Structures are given as structure tokens and as C-alpha cells.
Amino acid sequence: GESVGLHLPTLSVQEGDNSIINCAYSNSASDYFIWYKQESGKGPQFIIDIRSNMDKRQGQRVTVLLNKTVKHLSLQIAATQPGDSAVYFCAEMPGGTSYGKLTFGQGTILTVHP
Amino acid sequence: DAGVIQSPRHEVTEMGQEVTLRCKPISGHNSLFWYRQTMMRGLELLIYFNNNVPIDDSGMPEDRFSAKMPNASFSTLKIQPSEPRDSAVYFCASSLTSWAGANVLTFGAGSRLTVL
Numbered sequence: 001g002e003s004v005g006l007h008l009p010t011l012s013v014q015e016g017d018n019s020i021i022n023c024a025y026s027n028s029a030s031d032y033f034i035w036y037k038q039e040s041g042k043g044p045q046f047i048i049d050i051r052s053n054m055d056k057r058q059g060q061r062v063t064v065l066l067n068k069t070v071k072h073l074s075l076q077i078a079a080t081q082p083g084d085s086a087v088y089f090c091a092e093m094p095g096g097t098s099y100g101k102l103t104f105g106q107g108t109i110l111t112v113h114p
Numbered sequence: 115d116a117g118v119i120q121s122p123r124h125e126v127t128e129m130g131q132e133v134t135l136r137c138k139p140i141s142g143h144n145s146l147f148w149y150r151q152t153m154m155r156g157l158e159l160l161i162y163f164n165n166n167v168p169i170d171d172s173g174m175p176e177d178r179f180s181a182k183m184p185n186a187s188f189s190t191l192k193i194q195p196s197e198p199r200d201s202a203v204y205f206c207a208s209s210l211t212s213w214a215g216a217n218v219l220t221f222g223a224g225s226r227l228t229v230l
Contacts, residue, residue, distance in 0.1 A: 034218060034219075036221075041223075042223055042224075043118075043205050043207075043221030043222050043223050043224050044157070044205070044221045045221070046218045046219075046220070049218060089157065101147070101159065101162055101169075101170065102147075102159070102219055103159070104149075104156060104157040105156075106156045107156065107157075
């Protein structure tokens with residue numbers, strides 16, 4: 001039979017707009033979350049992280065929001081630029097002795113049009 | 115720092131051949147992870163090490179896959195014999211993990227494997 005790949009969510013925005021990428025995580029015991037950006041042909045690159053004792057964290061042009069009640073994470077990118085076009089992954093890490101083991105979401109494709 | 119270094123960047127081989135992927139983690143990092151990325155399954159954790167000791171290999175697909183970390187600066191992922199379904203991009207990542215919780219994983223550029 002024919003193989004079917006993952007159907008990644010996609011988000012298309014115009015340059016200069018704000019982008020919001022959403023992620024639902026699965027493990028209520030997770031206490032650390034990271035957003036990664038992956039450009040074509042490259043490995044995932046760290047963007048921003050947040051611990052479960054926080055609900056918001058800001059970086060340069062990026063903000064991560066965490067809602068533990070509904071196990072939802074979002075990444076907001078302000079003034080999106082063409083260089084922001086990539087696949088964005090959220091990743092979660094359980095508490096305790098996990099040695100940094102991350103479980104990744106399926107990813108969202110962001111396309112920024114000039 | 116040169117970051118996490120992986121080799122080869124691309125490998126094309128025939129079914130049945132042995133494949134060895136190599137990784138040099140960031141100096142000072144004490145945890146090392148091997149991930150596999152495919153269109154079908156996304157990013158999957160295969161195995162990870164802490165202080166050169168394998169901690170969890172439950173993600174390794176089958177006995178054809180093996181990984182070693184003989185010292186803090188080198189790890190290998192071996193597939194023997196390789197099969198077409200092993201075709202994927204294999205990423206190595208490293209981090210500095212402490213009792214207070216792990217820091218960020220830094221990924222290498224990946225090794226793209228094609229098994230014909």
C-alpha cells in the first residue's frame with residue numbers, strides 16, 4: 001500500500017505580521033518545554049524554553065505561552081520575517097531524572113511571504 | 115565551539131550493507147542523544163547516554179541498530195544490516211544535564227541515509 005507521511009499543520013503569513021504557532025502536549029508530568037526551529041537541510045535549532053512554574057516567557061521577537069490546565073503551548077513571533085520560514089517543533093521533558101530526554105511534537109510549517 | 119559534529123552528512127548504500135554514523139558532542143556536555151527523522155514518524159528518540167552510559171535504548175527499532183559511546187567526545191550509531199526502511203535523517207544532539215534539570219539540547223546538522 002502507499003505510505004502516508006505526517007500531514008504537518010501549516011501557517012502562511014505576510015512579512016511583518018505576527019505569527020502564532022500552537023502545540024498540544026501529552027504528558028501532564030512534563031515540566032520543561034522548548035521550541036525549536038528547523039530550516040531545510042539543518043538540525044533543529046533552539047528558540048526559547050519555559051519551565052512549568054511559568055506561564056509566559058519572552059525573548060527577542062518571540063514569546064512562549066504555557067497553559068498547563070489544557071496542556072497547551074504557543075509560540076508567538078512578532079514582525080515575522082522571510083528568514084523565519086521553517087518547521088517549528090515544540091518539545092516536552094518530564095520532570096525527575098530524565099537526563100534531558102525530549103519528546104517532540106510533529107511540527108508546524110511556517111511560510112512567510114515577502 | 116564548533117557545535118555537535120556529525121559524519122557523514124550524506125550516505126547512500128545498498129540494502130544489507132553496514133552503516134556507521136558518527137557524532138562528536140559539544141565539549142563539556144554530559145548527555146548525548148540519537149534521533150531519527152522521517153516524514154512518516156517525525157523526530158523519534160532512538161537512544162541516549164549520560165556520562166557515556168546508555169540510559170534508555172527503548173527507541174532503538176530492532177537488533178540491527180546499535181549505539182556506543184566509548185568516551186565523552188565520540189559516539190557511533192551502527193545499522194547492520196541496513197534496509198530501505200532505515201532511510202532517514204539521523205541527528206545527534208548533546209546537552210549539559212545537572213540535578214537541577216537538563217539544559218537545552220544542541221543538535222548536529224544530521225546524517226542523511228539512503229538505503230537502496
